[in-house]
Amino acid sequence: MEIDARGVYYKQLNEQIREAVGRGETRIVLRNVNGQRYIGGGLRGDDVTVEVNGVPGNDLAAFMDGPTVHVMNNAQDGCANTMNAGRLFVHGDAGDVVGYGMRGGSVHVKGHVGYRVGIHMKAYKTQSPVIVAGGTAGDFFGEYLAGGTLVLLGMERDGKPLVGDYCGTGIHGGQIYLRGAYDPYHVSTEHIAVAEADAGEMKAIEKDLEAFAEAFGFTLGEILSEPFTVLRPKSHRPFGDLYVNRP
Amino acid sequence: MRHRWDWSKEISGCGLAGLISRRGRKVSGEVPIRAIANLHDRGNGLGGGFAGYGIYPDYADHYALHTMYYSDQAQDLTEDLLRGHFSIAHSEFIPTRPTEGIGDAPNLWRYFATPRSTRSETEGEADTVMKTVMRVNDEIEGAYIFSSGKNMGAFKAVGFAEDIGRFYRLEEYEGYIWTAHGRFPTNTQAWWGGAHPFCLLDYSVVHNGEISSYGINRRYLEQFDYKCTLQTDTEVMVYLLDLLIRRHGLSIEMACEVLAPPFWKTIDRPDMDPEEAELLEALRITYAPATVNGPFAILFGHSRGLVGFNDRIKLRPMVAAEKDDMLFISSEEAAIHIMCESPDRVWTPQAGHPVIGWLDESVTS
Numbered sequence: 119m120e121i122d123a124r125g126v127y128y129k130q131l132n133e134q135i136r137e138a139v140g141r142g143e144t145r146i147v148l149r150n151v152n153g154q155r156y157i158g159g160g161l162r163g164d165d166v167t168v169e170v171n172g173v174p175g176n177d178l179a180a181f182m183d184g185p186t187v188h189v190m191n192n193a194q195d196g197c198a199n200t201m202n203a204g205r206l207f208v209h210g211d212a213g214d215v216v217g218y219g220m221r222g223g224s225v226h227v228k229g230h231v232g233y234r235v236g237i238h239m240k241a242y243k244t245q246s247p248v249i250v251a252g253g254t255a256g257d258f259f260g261e262y263l264a265g266g267t268l269v270l271l272g273m274e275r276d277g278k279p280l281v282g283d284y285c286g287t288g289i290h291g292g293q294i295y296l297r298g299a300y301d302p303y304h305v306s307t308e309h310i311a312v313a314e315a316d317a318g319e320m321k322a323i324e325k326d327l328e329a330f331a332e333a334f335g336f337t338l339g340e341i342l343s344e345p346f347t348v349l350r351p352k353s354h355r356p357f358g359d360l361y362v363n364r365p
Numbered sequence: 366m367r368h369r370w371d372w373s374k375e376i377s378g379c380g381l382a383g384l385i386s387r388r389g390r391k392v393s394g395e396v397p398i399r400a401i402a403n404l405h406d407r408g409n410g411l412g413g414g415f416a417g418y419g420i421y422p423d424y425a426d427h428y429a430l431h432t433m434y435y436s437d438q439a440q441d442l443t444e445d446l447l448r449g450h451f452s453i454a455h456s457e458f459i460p461t462r463p464t465e466g467i468g469d470a471p472n473l474w475r476y477f478a479t480p481r482s483t484r485s486e487t488e489g490e491a492d493t494v495m496k497t498v499m500r501v502n503d504e505i506e507g508a509y510i511f512s513s514g515k516n517m518g519a520f521k522a523v524g525f526a527e528d529i530g531r532f533y534r535l536e537e538y539e540g541y542i543w544t545a546h547g548r549f550p551t552n553t554q555a556w557w558g559g560a561h562p563f564c565l566l567d568y569s570v571v572h573n574g575e576i577s578s579y580g581i582n583r584r585y586l587e588q589f590d591y592k593c594t595l596q597t598d599t600e601v602m603v604y605l606l607d608l609l610i611r612r613h614g615l616s617i618e619m620a621c622e623v624l625a626p627p628f629w630k631t632i633d634r635p636d637m638d639p640e641e642a643e644l645l646e647a648l649r650i651t652y653a654p655a656t657v658n659g660p661f662a663i664l665f666g667h668s669r670g671l672v673g674f675n676d677r678i679k680l681r682p683m684v685a686a687e688k689d690d691m692l693f694i695s696s697e698e699a700a701i702h703i704m705c706e707s708p709d710r711v712w713t714p715q716a717g718h719p720v721i722g723w724l725d726e727s728v729t730s
Contacts, residue, residue: 128406153403153699173698192711194697195682213698213713214682232713233679257678257716303634 119143124150128175132156139163139185147171153194156180158187164204176213179206182223195232198225201247207333211253220247220266224326227251228334229274233282234258241265241292248323250330257282260349265291269323271330271341272298279304286310289351295323298344305349309356315346379561379573380404380526381683382700383544383664385671387690389728391419392543394535400700401545402527407573407696408547410466411555413529414521416512416562416569416666417540419728425516427454427477428494428566433557434472435507443501443508450497451478459520464532467524471507471557475518491566491611495590498565502594509558509595514567514668517542521560529560541728542671544664546571552598559597565607567668572599573696574661574681585654599663605655606665617672621719623652625677664694670723679716686711692722 119138123131131154138146144165151157151172158168158179166185170178173191180199189197192210198217206225214232217225222245230253237258239247247266252273259281260268272280280300289310305312320342331338359365382400386392397415421429430447434440447453459473480493498510512519517540520533526547530536546561552575553559562569576582576598583593583601589612591604602624609620626649632642649656660680665672673694675683686693686701686708693701698711714720 152702153697155406173702175697175699192698194699211711211713213684214679230713233716256713 119145120147120149122149123152123154123172126154128154128156132159135168136161139166145169158182158185158206161185161204179204182206192229193227198223198249201225202245205329209334212251214256216251217247217249220249221245222247224248224329225250226326226330226333227253229253230276230278231255231259234261236260236263236266236268236294238262238264239266239268239292248326250323250326252330252334252336254278255281255285257284258287259285260289260292260294261286262288263290263292263294263351267293267295267323267326269295269326270297272296272300273336273341281305286349286351288356289349290354290356291351293319294349295319296347296349297341300347309352311350311352313348313350315348319348320346378407378681378696379549380407380547380696380700381545381571381573381662381664382693382695382704383542383571383666383671383673384691384693384704385542385722385724387670387692387722387725387728389419389541389724390690391539391541394420394530394538394540394543396704397543397545398527398530398535400695400703401530401547403700403703404547404696405525405527407549408526409549410523410525411550412521412523412546412548412560413526414519414546414548414560414562414571415526415530415533415535416517416519416542416544416564416571417535417538418517418542418567418666418668419540420518420538421477421516424454424477427479428513428515429518430476430478430510431459431512431518431520432474432476432501433509433511434474437472439505439507440472440474442505443510446497446501446505447476447478450480450482450493451476452481453478460534460537461532462534464524464528466528467522467532470522470532494566495607499590499592503592511558511595512562512564512569514564514569517567517569517666517668519562519564519569521546521562522557523555523560541724542666544569544571544666544671546573546664550597551575553596556596558595561597561599562666563595563597563600563603565603566611567666568603568606568610569666570599570603570606570663572602572661572663574663574676575659576601576657576661577659578657581654582657602657602661602663602665605657606667609652609655610667617667617721618719619648621672621674621717622648623655624657625674625717626656627717628677662696668724669729670721672722673714673720675714675716675718677717683714684711685714685720692720694720 155175195213211229233256662681
């Protein structure tokens with residue numbers, strides 16, 4: 119079904135979406151979206167697909183728990199905030215704080231992502247969230263990362279550094295994959311172990327790279343044409359000695 | 366718009382929207398009103414405002430003094446002072462219309478005026494205007510000059526920004542630069558003078574964020590005869606820009622390096638050009654009390670263009686877009702699509718680095 123979102127306030131729009139899902143709709147196409155917040159927020163239903171045409175507002179797919187969302191344009195700040203399950207595909211750029219405190223599911227962004235992407239993402243038992251970004255990222259990529267996987271591909275860089283400054287600051291779980299050259303100045307090795315990805319580590323993200331390639335028209339071959347670096351925390355308590363304990 | 370506002374929660378964060386036509390093509394005030402209405406939920410109805418440039422072509426050579434009066438006495442005293450130092454070509458009520466959601470307006474007057482004579486040989490016209498603004502705002506109780514540039518004006522109030530735009534009948538104005546602000550006050554009470562933009566001469570600033578260094582900045586500015594009277598942190602930003610750019614002769618780019626200097630670790634990078642490093646270090650040391658600490662995204666309008674500018678670590682949102690000779694900057698991309706159907710390019714500016722749209726010289730000369 120289709121919903122024309124032009125001029126509809128976010129609250130009514132999200133009510134219409136939830137109502138449609140409640141009626142058993144599994145494919146919802148939103149037209150003329152422009153700035154409405156919380157689209158897909160807390161939405162359930164593993165078989166539900168939402169296609170967003172236009173620019174959705176902040177906190178898209180926040181707390182989402184199962185559905186698949188395709189944004190055909192850019193997404194604003196805070197998408198996949200505390201998302202629990204499901205898949206988000208952004209066919210343009212995404213803003214700041216993508217996947218803040220994300221707990222499960224996956225986010226694939228074709229283009230660039232903003233600042234603080236994957237901040238305090240976490241994993242628990244079988245829940246392990248993944249964010250794959252096809253372009254570059256701003257500062258604080260994977261800040262306080264507690265679990266899950268961030269992958270930054272830099273397929274298009276538009277003259278920007280692959281990753282911004284303070285990458286992985288405070289990381290204490292999970293892993294960050296960087297494809298191709300990056301500026302080591304942006305990755306402090308005080309708390310981060312840096313190594314080239316081995317076959318097992320590449321195997322671990324193969325499905326996520328395939329999903330990226332399929333969604334956005336790349337081939338796995340071009341994605342794998344550059345070596346990947348993996349960043350991991352040296353400790354699960356990087357600041358354990360900062361305030362109280364004597365090192 | 367079929368909106369039913371949700372009053373049950375504050376989802377907050379101030380909203381900014383601005384545009385410039387580099388070729389000086391005039392845009393109706395309707396456009397910034399509709400853009401800031403899209404960002405309605407970023408404000409909470411406790412303040413908003415607009416600045417427009419190119420809006421007073423009939424009095425383009427006069428300083429447009431927008432003034433709010435809370436008493437007749439304040440108006441009398443201010444007009445006595447103005448008549449003593451200025452030739453006033455025209456004065457009138459600022460036109461408004463009764464608007465739901467906008468209440469208890471002070472008396473709003475504007476004067477198109479030129480300083481009659483400067484007080485000393487070293488003092489220029491602009492210094493006279495600045496001193497007059499400071500004197501009125503500081504010394505005359507209940508009188509505030511909230512806008513004082515040539516061929517530009519600020520319009521602000523307590524309420525939601527789009528209602529404020531209607532109140533001031535901004536759809537009747539045309540400008541080649543507009544900025545708009547929806548306020549979510551966090552640290553001070555909402556009153557008309559404390560709404561954005563903050564203006565001095567042709568400089569105007571709308572701001573999302575908070576200035577932790579307000580006390581230091583304010584004391585520093587007092588040494589240069591700036592008096593902070595409007596009870597909102599953003600006021601220091603516009604005075605700092607006036608000090609650095611007009612009085613100290615810094616370029617806009619360099620003034621931005623002062624407000625949000627690179628971190629020492631960046632200046633100390635081994636691959637940094639030594640001359641560049643020396644300059645940045647000198648600016649940091651010379652202007653330490655002018656550093657603006659805290660989260661901010663600002664739109665800074667002036668007679669030559671529009672600047673969008675973020676704090677160094679991007680603690681507030683900002684998106685920019687271009688189409689032909691137009692530059693658009695906003696807190697959210699959605700508001701840009703209200704101003705421009707299909708921009709050629711949309712991007713996120715790098716934190717701590719200004720995005721500048723310059724007016725063509727044919728417009729400014």
